[in-house]
Amino acid sequence: MTTETITDAIRAEQAHRVGWRGWAALVVLMLPVLLVSVDNTVLSFALPAIALDLEPTSAQQLWIIDAYPLVLAGLLVTMGTLGDRFGRRRMLLIGATGFAAVSALAAFAPNAELLIAARALMGVFGAMLMPSTLSLLRSIFTDRDQRRFAIAVWASMFSAGAALGPIVGGILLEHFGWGSVFLMAVPVLVPLLVLAPILVPESRDPNPGRIDPVSIALSMGTMIPIVYAIKELAVHGVASLAWLWFAVGIVFGWLFVRRQLRAQTPMLDMRLFRNATFSGALLVNLLSVVGLVGFLFFVAQHLQLVVGLSPMVAGFALVPGLAAMIASGLVVVPIAKRVPPRIVVPAALAFSVLGYVAVAFATGPESLGLLVGAFVSLGIGIGAAETVSNELILASAPPQKAGAASAVSETAYELGAVLGTAVLGGILTALYRANLTLPAGLPADAAHAAGETLAGAVHAADEIGGSLGDAVRDAAAHAFDAGVGTTALIGAGLVILAAVIAAMTLGRARR
Structure with a gap:
């Protein structure tokens, strides 16, 4: 090879590498990523305040958290495909405007029902935001090394936002009402609306298929009943109608897949799932997020209602884990260039398993140090695994289908967020009720509130006061911690499953 040929090859490679404008666009695109991921977990810390103010039932309490990711999961594939057709930046701007409003x-929701409805509508606009950010990164960063680093930043912000939610929520709740955790969306999204048209280039599929309303309806008919069935099964057990909803979702899913396979230009190219790397990375994403969100669901309540920390102090207790999550997501980038993902991802997830096992032994008010260390270990594993798996998902898909691939990736994330709350949260709620032994002489309304949630028990204890109130608080804390121990071991099992899937399916990935 001549010197001129080598020089031309280097110039051709450098021509695909972005300059300062591309990195500035990355910063702008991180704003909705950070906001939406914060929104997934900020309510974990705001939930005690909401429970005391709006007095939701245990089912409503779970719905306040899950209404948003439920709708989001049902619409992500649709919005990702629409972004491929009409423009990803356009969908981003529409979603940002609606989400902020x-x-x-x-x-300012006056009751639990209206708050749940608002959370569901936020899910509609949130579904426009997330596939757009990841697919725009795919179109901006065409160089593989730069794209790997950009996705590391994206994944770090997603993971960091999930952990930052309790911290932001703690600071806001220390000085303002619980509504402030929603108002923070406005100042975050205004800079996006100003800067995105300037810095972020528009991109779309050059050969989009036609809009298929039937496929859109089938995709929503698949996701929403399945996620709802999981929630019902977790909260009400096998005696509920969960199995019927699950069957409805499966039927719609079968019809959706059948239609995509027969369509000349399908809404979602099902051939993507034949790629073991693509499918394996999706499952790793899903199970990792289940572990993260499930952990934050119970640790937020434990720090505030058992350990007795204020929301702000409880949020800052998770800062070391947040830092570990961000750092591991960036540190793993050069490692992933040299070590196969089938080794990197399971090794990273081993840290998360260790964190969950540590939580199983963290009981009582003196458990603060162990919980902080457990979250650090969990964060190391989640941050690294999410970075590698997200990059593999995008690298496995054709560039023109970046929106659809991003939407599938985001669907796995949001489904994981729902499962983390619904399954692990539902198991914890069931174990709390089974282990709760209230003292005699308790008024009926106080006993009912204490039997619903830990926040209800603490509120009842504060109202009763005296030795009886202390007995109620101690009984609730003991029942909650007993449930946390079992739930943590289940979470560890799910992370182990993710590590096994990574070892078996990511072996064919190449640098």
């Missing part, structure tokens, strides 16, 4: 309405 509805968040402001949610801040």
Whole structure:
């Protein structure tokens, strides 16, 4: 090879590498990523305040958290495909405008029902945001090394936002009402609306298929009943109608797949799932997020209602884990260039398993140090695994289908967020009720509130006061911690399953 040929090859490679404008666009695209991921977990810390103010039932309490990711999961594939057709930046701007407006309405919801409705509407606009950010990164960063680093930043912000939610929520709740956790969307999204048209280039599929309303309806008919069935099964057990909803979702899913396979230009190219790397990375994403969100669901309540920390102090207790999550997501980038993902991802997830096992032994008010260390270990594993798996998902898909691939990736994330709360949260709620032994002489309304949630028990204890109130608080804390121990071991099992899937399916990935 001549010197001129080598020089031309280097110039051709450098021509695909972005300059300062591309990195500035990355910063702008991180704003909705950070906001939406914060929104997934900020309510974990705001939930005690909401429970005391709006007095939701245990089912409503779970719905306040899950209405948003439920709708989001049902619409992600649709919005990702629409972004491929009409423009990913356009969908991003529409989603940002709607998300900010509805968040402001949610801040002033007078009851649990309206708050749940606002959270569901936020899910509609949130579904426009997330596939757009990841697919725009795919179109901006065409160089593989730069794209790997950009996705590491994206994944770190997603993971960091999930962990930052309790911290932001703690600071806001220390000085303002619970509605402030929704109002924070406005100042975050205004810079996006100003800067995105300037810095972020528009991109779309050059040969989009036609809009298929039937496929859109089938995709929603698949996701929403399945996620709802999981929630019902977790909260009400096998005696509920969960199995019927699950069957409905499976039938719609079969019809959706059948239609995509027969369509000349399908809404979602099902051939993507034949790629073992693509499918394996999706499952790793899903199970990792289940572990992260499930952990934050119970640790937020434990720190505030058992250990007795204020929301702000409880949020800052998770800062070391947040830092570990961000750092591991960036540190793993050069490692992933040299070590196969089938080794990197399971090795990273081993840290998360260790964190969950540590939580199983963290009981009582003196458990603060162990919980902080457990979250650090969990964060190391989740941050690294999410970075590698997200990059593999995008690298496995054709560039023109970046929106659809991103939407599938985001669907796995949001489904994991729902499962983390619904399954692990539902198991914890069931174990709390089974282990709760209330003292005699308790008024009926106080006993009912204490039997619903830990926050209800603490509120009842504060109202009763005296030795009886202390007995109620101690009984609730003991029942909650007993449930946390078992739930943590289940979470560890799910992370182990993710590590096994990574070892078996990511072996064919190449640098």
